[in-house]
Amino acid sequence: MPGSRDLDPSSSPRALLGAELRHAREKAGLSQEDLGQRLFVSGSFIGQLEAGTRRMQVEYARLLDEVLGTEDFFQRNCGAAAKSKYPEHFAEAAEAEARATAIREFASMLIPGLLQTPAYARAVCRAYQPTAPDEEIEKRVAARMERTHILDDPTKPLLWAVIDESALRRMTGGAAVMAEALRHITDLARRSRSIVQVLPFDAGAHPAMQGCVKLMDFDDAPPLAYLEGVGTGRLDDDPATVAEYRFYYEFLAASALSPKKSLALLEGMAQDYDHEEHA
Template identity: 40%
Template sequence: MPAKKDPDASESIPSFYGAELRYRRELAGLTLEQMVEGSFRGASYLSLIERGERRMPPDLARHVDKKLGTDGFFERRCEDTAKARRVGHSANFEDVPDLEKQAMSLEEWQPEIIPGLLQTAAYMSGLIRHGAPYTTPETAAERISARMARAKLWELPDRPQYWAIVRESVIRNTPLSAVVMAEQLEHVAALIRSTQSVFQIVPETTFWHPLRRGTAKIMTFADSPQLVWADGNFVGQMIDYPPLVRQYRQAYDLLRAAALSPEASLALIDEAARTYRDEADKEARPA
């Protein structure tokens, strides 16, 4: 995977924090390897922190302060930076957006909704309205903004290869309006085609298949082991235990075989989008 360019330090608090860390390290004449010597972290992890792409764990922050003689600066600002990274995301999800950008490939299974990286703002707003109606307008706006920010991944020249699988009910059974669903499905079809990605649908007639419960996002990296993000209604966890990751890997491969072909799936998306668009046009006509 090509090396990523240095971020603009003014872009965000994590970018500023990382830029300051790199400045202090280089001022001290230390390489990444020398900086992490004696800690429980690797040079590649520290490099990601310097680029604003990973959070600084407290143990490493204390190590850095001791090594650089920065009087606790990085430990004190560690939580502030973590909070900035969490805006619009749950605490246990805060690392996922950056990991998505670093991955060589992303493979997703979503049995209930359109995957987040493919969602429009109107679709996301509808999810919040129907699925979390007690969400304040301010929190809803933060979540939608964070979701749209993740979608900037599609603009990266070295974006990961992407593969998504959903159940047919995701596009058929929805409380959202016809116009929202038409726009959402048109967006999915256009994005999948323009990025040479893959989208598959498990038909409603397939009752039994792997990964029937919960979601899965398998992330493959150039120089580190695969990770799986698994999510439920109110909890989510990052899985890195190799035997369990292999089980998800095998289940996802079987799920691919149970789904419609990519061509048939996109044809189904196109057909559903046309149906929603026709319905939306009829609703817009004066009586």
């Protein structure tokens, strides 16, 4: 069983906790499916805990200690692994996003977080919390901008975003902020750090009209789907459900403008916002 020491919160506690879980499970002679059955979860869920793509909740930590005979090791350490700078409903998705090898996202009402500029993010955060102190807004903006550093790597993850035209037409933060935001997206696309498609108004009705969906693939864990609403979010690892949302995403991508035409539209809209600002 794992030693009696606590995990060091400064050294990727979730990854360390996952490694300890894999070690304890294998020492007990259990497969991921075997352990999942005893916790009433799927084997893929155990795999995601071991890979660090899912957060270990207290109730699962208690059951793991009972099943694996690890005294209170997981209960003591799951708190350190659960600490996050992100809102509770999004924390697990943000941490999974940082480990993903491919991210496919459909955004219906706003530019995806990974593609946002600080000014755009500030306007969005202020709209979410109109009465919050400036310090709180700046903390949220800083956390969102920190997420975008995963695009600093020149090769991974693959980021493929389909953005509804309404998100680009909605004036968020003013014309200058929108012009900067759209140019930032086109710059990322031209540097091959993202694939961006615009779903135009004339595409009509589509299967994701009621919200946003993010699909994440990993080298060492099953894929995840993240669904987000107002102040809520849910990660789903059920293979059939993930496959269904993947079909929705592929349908949206097929209905959207090509990357080349999308880029031209984004650049034209940025110019329009510039003219509006000057006027």
